[in-house]
Amino acid sequence: MIEAINEALDLKMAEDPDIIVMGEDVGYFGGVFRATAGLQEKHGKNRVFDTPISECGIIGAAVGMGAYGLRPVPEIQFADYIYPGLDQLISEAARLRYRSANDYIAPMTVRSPFGGGIFGGQTHSQSPEALFAHVAGLKTVIPATPYDAKGLLIAAIEDNDPVIFFEPKRIYNAPFTGYYDKPVEPWKKHRDSVVPEGKYSIPLGKARIAMEGDALTVLAYGTMVHVTEAVCLEKGIDAEIIDLRTIVPLDIEAIEASVEKTGKCLIVHEATRTAGFGAELSALVTERCFYHLEAPVERVTGFDTPYPHSLEWAYFPGPVRIGEALDKLMSE
Incomplete structure (x- = not known):
């Protein structure tokens, strides 16, 4: 799934110069889970860059970028860290289209690893999807396979509304047996494990x-x-x-x-x-x-x-x- 997400970002950035990737450690380091590895080297420091440790600032800046005409894809390092940016998401991003009578939009895709699987405890393992499902104006996407991760992320980036894109880190590096408490044969034959090259999208x-x-x-x-x-x-x-x-x-x-x-x-x-x-x-x-x-x-x-x-x-x-x-x- 990590590779599929990286491919989706790379494809869209090559296609659209208005796409910006930003967040904590997403640039030179390539993200804590390596989802943005190589993107800064390929697309430049002006389009893939590290931010201060300020989720409110990351999301607030993305709202402004979207209103200006860019398509930002901010990464929040863990879903647990997204709460300082809730006001920007709820009061600004989700409402911008409605408050401006469609004059302005917030075409931003907020990527974030969520859920358990790494023994991260209370500050690295939460699943807050219900909070965002409650907010009118936000879309919430959760892929379950590498194939879907790539296609859904491309669709989310192309969408004109703000999208919360939660990535289940427990299956980031699947296929493996860690999604269950013991090895399970069906995963080895999973029919959605192959991710096609090139661009495709899956409708939200x-x-x-x-x-x-x-x-x-x-x-x-x-x-x-x-x-x-x-x-x-x-x-x-x-x-x-x-x-x-x-x-x-x-x-x-x-x-x-x-x-x-x-x-x-x-x-x-x-x-x-x-x-x-x-x-x-x-x-x-x-x-x-x-x-x-x-x-x-x-x-x-x-x-x-x-x-x-x-x-x-x-x-x-x-x-x-x-x-x-x-x-x-x-x-x-």
Whole structure:
């Protein structure tokens, strides 16, 4: 996924001189996860540059660049660090088009690694996607495969609205076995592991069927797509797994079609349970598919606690908790 993201940035920068990459350590060092490696050398220090450690300043500067006519792609080093820039995102970037009656726009893509997987603890592992899904005017994208990461990032950069682009660092360097608590064969045969050369884009708001099935529907995004797929394959459950790709805009048509077919729905995400995006998904499924449901909607999520450092793998929705939810739905 790191290589796919780097390719997307390189392609777009070569194509459009108005694209600027900025953030902490993104220039000479190439970013803490190496997603911007080589870009400064290739595209110059005026277009790929390091910033002070000021997330409010990074995002505020990007808003101004977008209004001026550039297409900035700021990187926030970890999603946990994005909070000092919330006012700029919510009060400025998300509202600029509306406040100016479409005279000004903020075509910026804020990239940030999110979620657990590196034992980063409470300040390097949070999943704050629900905060941004609540803000009208922002789009929120979460890829689950290298193929999607490249195509969705290209689409996000080309979009005229501000986009929050969360990258699941637990699968940054996949294929590997760290997305699960033991080696799992299906990953080695994953059909989305090949990333084509050249430019392609994936429309924002279009979900992907990660696995077809008839027994029940699973709604997930990011790392949880792969964890759930591995559990379903191990247990032999004929689940249909919908990789949402973007939570705003949301492909509600794909969700409805799947739930109406299967009659059951499981929602899996890494973020805390209370007011997590899974709550919105559950409400939408209940509102729109009530008469097709054969059982209550189930959720498997992170816990309502600050992110634990040493207990990271217990915090993740994993094979035990997901398996229990699947068994419960299958028995109803």
